[in-house]
Amino acid sequence: MEDFRFEIEDHGLQYVGSERIDGPLVIVERIRDVGCDEIVEIMDADGQLRFGRVLDVSDQQAVVQVLEGTTGLSNRTLKTRFLGESFRLPVSRHMLGRVFDGLGRPVDGGPPPLSSDRRDINGMPINPDARRYPREFIQTGISAIDGMNALVRGQKLPVFSGNGLPHDRVSAQIVRQARLLEENADFSIVFGAMGVKHDVAQYFIRNFEESGVLARVVMFLSLADAPSVERLFTPRCALTMAEHLAFDCGRHVLVLLTDMTNYCESLREIGTARGEIPGRKGYPGYLYSDLASLYERAGRIEDSNGSITQMAILTMPSDDISHPVPDLTGYITEGQIVLDRDLFQRSVYPPIAGLPSLSRLMKDGVGKGYTREDHPALASQLFACYARVKRVRGLADVVGEEELGEIDKLYMKFGEAFEQRFLNQGEYENRSIDTTLDLGWEILSLLPRSELQRLSAALLEAHYRPVADGVAEPKRKEEEKEV
């Protein structure tokens, strides 16, 4: 193992033995000059090195969290050396195209990166006064996103998924297709994998390769077989790298983090090992703040042209959106793309749920001067109509589709078209924003004008083309009765 990250002049004292080993924690006593969050080198009986971090320190003892697990360590024989600084990652532009493990060590056979610029992976909070508000529309070529939940540069928009749902395919498609309307500036990509299986990592690597972006990707892989504690460092390494690329090199960076649920589980393990009072579902009470310390590292700043756009993927245990991981994520991110099992089972790809998905920054990046003037009102109308579809379907389940009123029947048709033609698209189909919006109008035209209350007369005039006669103003049941 290379010792590249810890070239400390003075390796300081080495302590032999520890007081207690408990899960991922080692307690070392009678220490001197040790700091909170300091990095520790731990040597086992065979002379193998692992790394650890000081979580709590007093004049008596230090509580050290061992990153590579405590298997094989013994109180009598282990040796610790405190390295005099917190966890740092060397960063440089030349790390593009490289693959690292979850702690930032090369695993692609290449040399350790040469850089004297070593950053604390915890970063520092961005001053809200120095932020630049994100506004530039990113076209992903996916109608459900561009039309209804548009992503903007510098946004943090997670994907809430479930086991077996195609979140990897959807995010790979986004990586392949994402671009700005006006510019040809390419995204650089930082990929952080926490506790995912090898084949998932392979899938992404293959995709990056196919789409020819591999040279612009930096990967940090802490796969399922890596020690669980390592995952706590992986997203921080990834974001430290991203900050360098974005704010020092002026690049537009897309950070993909998967799977945040695994990350949170590691956090839970540490909490339990430390005997902390658990919060909901056993997750620590500070889960919100901890997640925020990652997600808030997205955005733009005034003094740089670069940007960090963040897509964190997480799987909702038993598809439960109120589970602490999606719940707290939703409380921090600027919206969420939710994948829906029901759509998936009906073979709609991408199965992006119509109603619970939301992009909060959409309002600032679409419309006149950004995409098209009709975009905001159109999206709002599609949402409203689709919400009605959901109600009508509920009713149809009770009274039977036949018994629905004429208008409700049209909504059923609209719902079908919306899902099969608007949401549904090919994995390699890249729709322009114009195509998406025109398609939206086409589908809205299945409904009569009187139903479209969120669209102004001018917009209707310009875009609304009812398909067939009789659809525009259908006869109502009552009228028929009356005649």
Add this chain to the structure above:
Amino acid sequence: MTVETKPVAAVVTRISGPIVTASGMRDAQMYEMVQVGDAGLAGEVVRLQGDRATIQVYEDTTMMKPGAPIRRTGAPLSVWLGPGLVGNIYDGIQRPLPGIRARSGAWIRRGEKVDALDTSKRWLFHPRVKAGDTVSAGAVLGAVDETALVEHLIMIPPGVAGVVRSVAAEGEYTLLDSIAELDTPDGPRKLTLLQKWPVRQARPIRERIRITEPLITGQRIIDTFFPLGKGGTAAIPGGFGTGKTVTQHQLAKWSDADLIVYIGCGERGNEMTEVLREFPELKDPRSGRPLMERTILIANTSNMPVAAREVSIYTGITLAEYYRDQGRNVAVFADSTSRWAEALRELSARLEEMPAEEGFPATLPTRLAQFYERGGAVTTLSGERGSISIVGAVSPPGGDFSEPVTQHTRRFIRCFWALDSELANARHYPSIHWLRSYSEYVEDIAEWWGKRAADWGELRTEALKVLQREERLQQIVKLVGPDVLPDSQRLILFLAEILKNGFLTQSAFDEKDMYCSPERQMAILRMILTLYRRGSDLIQAGAPLVKLQQLPCIQQIVRAKSSFGNDELEAIGTLETEMNSELDALAKEYEGKGS
């Protein structure tokens, strides 16, 4: 025999995240500010035990070591009060973010020390007392034009009284220049434009008074249905993405308060940036001046240190009290009080206190009560009327209101705006649920409304009744569909739909509709309810509902809110006249046919 006592140096003995333990602290006071370590990180003493003190540190403690020095300041955590607060943005312990930015760039480096107010800036002071005047706490010494919207009154600080020995002539002074000298029972005392006040202590008032005026927010569902009084307290709970922040931003923009204190505690950086960039551009609908001229921002975002999040709401409310004491109506927004409660929980866990419900400290209800109690309508020490209205966002886990923060908050507020995920999912904004929300200020402010719109109470009751009946009918519809209902009941469904689309929903992003004046609110509601009453009569007379639904005016009624701005009330009148003549025509058709 004399024993040489060497003062024991105060040093750090343990570091656990934001909580530091120190020895050599026998003389320290509770809530005293200290500087920790060589970088001098700001901290506050929160527990004393013999020689040891527990300190919560407002900055990141990475690489702090046992043995690091501690410097005591001898004073509790206090804020600076004086001209220059308005238009500023601070972190949780009142460090100005632009000042920090000037020193450490885009990132907040720890250990930065920046004065809360610019002590070199000169302010034009207009004296209002003369030598020989007897003055007591709260009396106005003079005034400074802080912004075009805020005349800043310089007051005698609480606890001080005496005879004016001298007062500065009209002219420009810095915050530290002496502007008056008093003879007090404790001897002469110099006063400046600057005062300090400990944040955890409420500023004194003469007495609390009854709330009689609404805080007009320009949001229909709030002003008309669930109004907040000036000096009232409200909670706005809701799951993620239901609209807490947007609603609070709307209120901060359009409320008829004199001063806004917006506390972003533990929320997103971009949301604060949005306010910071947008408010200078937006005009106050009453004065036409930029909104930033009456706004103070406190930003302790979710990724900033958690201890500073805990204190940020006290910092905010203290600034609010200071302006209230000048006889103003202040509105405080806290987004989100749940994040603040979580900060309490985290700190309490680190202090190894005994947890109560869901890990929150047993003191949670007391702490919430203390916060909301600092709101209210008052007579100030100088006999003026002033008020602080507080609106706290609550972010319940999983959107479930039965959790401790929502439940306890309910005990201390009188206005509850319940956000509903289903409404939000259907993009019905604001997603304030009309049946689950309430306001206990309706009676208090009825008189105020009565003077402006005599039918306010009647209209709101009638509209709420329609919405309640609709809810019950929907239960039936869910089971059997709407077609089995008689027209008289389907009229309720139809009207409720119009109320929802044409009145209750109000987009924060619609130029014409983001602010709706009380007059326009009433004009639209009156029109809709006239349609309801006359529609009922028509159906009684035998007209089928579908005839009503097909009247050309219906579409326009639903769109009126975004077609006609606040200065186009006549247009709404014209529309109502049109509606009435269409209804007249229909009535003629069915005259005498009724049952």
